[in-house]
Amino acid sequence: MLGYHDQMADTEGHTPRDGSRGGGSDPARVKRSLAYPAPVERLLAELTRLPGIGRRSAERLAFHVLKHDREDADRLAQAIADVKRAIGHCSVCSNLTEADPCPICCDDARDRGTVLVVEQPKDLIALEQAGMYRGLYHVLLGSLSPLDGVGPEDLTLAELVERIRKPGANAGGVRITEVILGMNPTVEGDGTSLLLMDRLAGTGVTISRLARGLPAGWSMQLASKAVLADAIEGRVRVAEP
Numbered sequence: 001m002l003g004y005h006d007q008m009a010d011t012e013g014h015t016p017r018d019g020s021r022g023g024g025s026d027p028a029r030v031k032r033s034l035a036y037p038a039p040v041e042r043l044l045a046e047l048t049r050l051p052g053i054g055r056r057s058a059e060r061l062a063f064h065v066l067k068h069d070r071e072d073a074d075r076l077a078q079a080i081a082d083v084k085r086a087i088g089h090c091s092v093c094s095n096l097t098e099a100d101p102c103p104i105c106c107d108d109a110r111d112r113g114t115v116l117v118v119e120q121p122k123d124l125i126a127l128e129q130a131g132m133y134r135g136l137y138h139v140l141l142g143s144l145s146p147l148d149g150v151g152p153e154d155l156t157l158a159e160l161v162e163r164i165r166k167p168g169a170n171a172g173g174v175r176i177t178e179v180i181l182g183m184n185p186t187v188e189g190d191g192t193s194l195l196l197m198d199r200l201a202g203t204g205v206t207i208s209r210l211a212r213g214l215p216a217g218w219s220m221q222l223a224s225k226a227v228l229a230d231a232i233e234g235r236v237r238v239a240e241p
């Protein structure tokens with residue numbers, strides 16, 4: 001008797017065992033027999049909702065899950081459940097965190113008067129790994145992208161302006177004196193930088209941007225630690241208070 005995987009491998013190959021081309025006299029019946037069992041289809045449907053996962057990738061992931069131990073699958077399911085239960089956004093900087101405020105905002109050894117604005121938590125992690133920066137961050141949770149329907153209201157811009165205007169909203173109640181624009185060197189990143197400069201005008205902060213060691217179109221996560229460290233150290237003033 002065939003196991004689940006063998007049957008599915010058949011189905012994935014779209015080559016029926018009898019060598020026919022999958023037509024037959026009853027297309028509806030053939031179509032039904034090519035569908036995976038309902039629980040597998042449900043898993044595929046959920047996986048294809050993830051970014052960058054098409055039907056083929058979802059099938060590959062589903063086969064992987066089916067091939068491995070029950071404990072592996074339980075661990076994966078638990079990790080997904082835990083991340084939603086235990087992780088939230090820092091109420092100060094919007095970084096992902098287990099504790100609120102996040103450990104970076106709580107670290108009073110850091111320069112709380114300087115805030116480096118990034119698009120995503122992964123950019124913050126890349127910059128932290130460069131080990132050069134000792135100020136705070138603000139995570140926008142995206143970049144301006146009108147074509148994808150991402151407007152200013154979808155970013156944490158209002159929270160940033162609040163942190164600047166009201167020191168009590170910043171970590172440690174410290175007044176912010178410098179904002180460093182750390183957006184990726186892309187069309188969306190540049191547009192976001194312009195928007196920020198507009199919103200921050202008149203707030204009394206110095207605005208800098210990271211030095212352009214990063215080639216246009218690159219993302220921060222691809223840059224080496226040395227390039228990121230240089231980008232922070234060589235930052236350029238773009239607006240004085």
Ligand SMILES: [Zn+2]
Nearest residue numbers: 090093102105
């Ligand atoms: Zn924080």
